[in-house]
Amino acid sequence: MTGTPDAPVAEDTEAPHGKATYHEWLGLVVIVLCCVLVAMDISVLFYAVPFVAADLSPTTSEVLWVMDIYGFLLAGLLITMGALGDRIGRRRLLMLGAAGFGVASVLAAYSSSPGLLIASRALLGVAGATLAPSTLSLIRNMFHDEGQRRAAIGLWTAGFAAGAMFGPITAGVLLEHFWWGSVFLINVPVMLIALVLGPILLPEYRSPSPERFDLFSAALSLSAVLPVVYGAKRFAEGHLDGRAVVSVVAGLAVGVLFIRRQRRSPDPLIDTKLFRDRAFSTAIATTTVVQFAMLGMMMLTSQYALSVLGLRPLIASLWQLPAIVTLFLGLTVAGVLAQRVRPAAVVCTGLTLAGAGFAVMSLVESDGGLAVIVTGASIMTFGVGMVVLLATDVVVATAPRERAGSASALSETSNEFGGAIGIAMLGSIALTVYRREVEDVIPAGLPPEAGEATRSTLQAAVEVSKTLPDPAGPALEQGSIEAFTDGLQVAVLTGSAILLVVAVAAAIALRPVRIEAHPPGD
Structure with missing residues (x-):
């Protein structure tokens, strides 16, 4: 559909249907910048917590809330905000989210107490949920040519994935020179750019017959x-x-x-009829699984780099760069293959490569396996890049335009769920193996408090080992490192098996599917 200047219910200032112009591509830059920052704020505090703790003296519970409240509210409000954007206007909702994100970032940067920082992070989560669904659904309105839409989705996907992986790197660089609040202040200039250029470069769209908001x-x-x-x-x-x-x-x-x-x-928030489309439901399930793999991998490998190899946070984060490069390569290869090959083949290949990357990581040893970790992670993210581009394109192409906000929110909610499940499941497997094996190396006579700390984390076990005399101290340190490495191996092998099973299922479910977007006018 194309809007008219006096249309009372459906604004749509997009260019005539067909090939996008430089105007739409510049608008995409604004969208991707917003995506990068929303994703970065999930991981930007990974290395900043010690600095926050030294300045604000939060309790252990408060530290957990500072870390988690952003992701909680982001995941919890995506569906609601996606449906709201379909009703009040997707650009309008994005602008509201950008303003809120900028204000909340300033509040977080200058928080003078743990309570204020928690409240600021909560506001960031609400604003992030307001921003995120509009970004993908606007792409549905801006790019109607199949090839251009797929390229735009590839850049959008890269923005979210790279943002999550660049969060720790950005924090590491900033914390070398500035105080912890700087990890939030970097959001402000980007949001100002979005507020200035958004109304100029982005089209407005809302459902021509908006339903009551439930x-x-x-x-x-x-x-x-x-x-x-x-x-x-x-x-x-x-x-x-x-x-x-x-x-x-x-x-x-x-x-x-x-x-x-x-x-x-x-007047549903989400149209459950969307899931009757096998392509749509399979794509949602697939994006959940690849986020499961990527976030689980980031959690496990970051702990290995810091605790086993003893790398500084900045150096550890820089070793993620090869995986970021291969993620972009995977997105590029998928975009090329999608023009000639059915989605089933591309998605199955990507999931198989991701599973192979996990299998490579299972070869890591306790006495130094950085090359194995980097190689395995790079193979895995290459496969993830292939999968996530095609899966997201299927979601966008199969959803009606008036439901694009809700469909986008479902896609992003599946990402959040997948990441949370990946961290929980793979982390729990690694921890269970670690606790079982570390029991064999805890020296007799160790105080109960020290024994419980040793069982809790590898970092605590290493600290306890430093208080013990030879040979008990070095034996505990080496034994706990080997227990952690064994846990990592079991966890990534489990992840590999899951990815390979899903690869077969996706190949079967998507076999008859070709990506054909709804005609622009529907």
């Missing part, structure tokens, strides 16, 4: 997502307790209520 469904959506993400994070932190289990079960139960309401509601 506040109760929005509350159910948040109540379903937050407990599941919370429980997954507790599992990842080693809290295999009733609170984590109850949280996940409660979230899933509310999720069932949410889906039932969407099926019966005349």
Whole structure:
């Protein structure tokens, strides 16, 4: 559809349908910059926490809230904000999110107490959820040519993936020269650019017949997502307790209520009919799995680099650069292959390569395996790049234009869930193996507090070993490192098996699928 200047319900200032011009590509730059910052704020505090702790003296619980509240609210509000953008206008929602993100970043940078920093991170999460769904759904309105749309989605995907991986690198560089608040202030100039150029370069679109916004469904959506993400994070932190289990079960139960309401509601937040399309549902499942792999890999390898190899945070983060390069290569190769090969073949190949990368990482040893880790991670991200481009393109191409915001939110929510599950599942597997094996090297007579610390993390075990005399100290350090490495090997082998199984399933499910976008006018 093309809007007219006096259209009362559907604004659409996009260029005539056909090939995009430089105007749309410049608009894409604004979109990708927003994507990079939203993703960076998930991981930018990985290395800044010690500096925050030294300045604000938060409790252990407050540190966890500082780290987690952003991702909680980002994941919990994506579906709601995607549906809201379809109703009030996607560009308008993006502009509101950009303004909120900039203000919250300043508040976070100059927080004078843990409580204020937690509140600021919560506002960042709300603003990030407001920004994110509009970015992908606007691409649906700006790029109608299949090849150009796929290239634009590739850049959007690269923005999100590179942002998550560049977060620790950016923090490492800034913390070498500035105070911890600088990791938030870098958001401000980019958001100012978005606020200035967005109204000029980005089209506005909202549903020509907007439905009533269902506040109760929005509350159910948040109540379903937050407990599941919370429980997954507790599992990842080693809290295999009733609170984590109850949280996940409660979230899933509310999720069932949410889906039932969407099926019966005349004004649903998400159109459950989208999942009747095999291509759409398979693409959502596939993006969940690749995010599971990538975030799980980042968590495991960062711990290995810091705790086993003893690298400084900045140096450890710089070793992620080869994986970032191969991610872009994977996106490029997928874009070329998609013009000649069906999605099933590309997605299956990408998942197989990602699984092979995990298998390579399982060859790592406790006495130094940086080359193995970098090689395996690079193979894995190459495969992830191939998969995520095609899967996201399928989501965008198969969703009706008036539902693009909701479809985009579903895609990004699957990313958040996949990442949380990957960190939780692979982290829990590695931790379980570590705890079982480290029992064999804990010296007799070790105080109970020191023994519990040794079982909790490798970092704590190394610190305990430094307090012990020879030969007990070096034996505990070496034994705990070997236990951690064994846990990493089991976790990545598990991830490899999952990726290979999903590769076969995706090949079967997507075999008859060709990507054909809805005609522009529908």
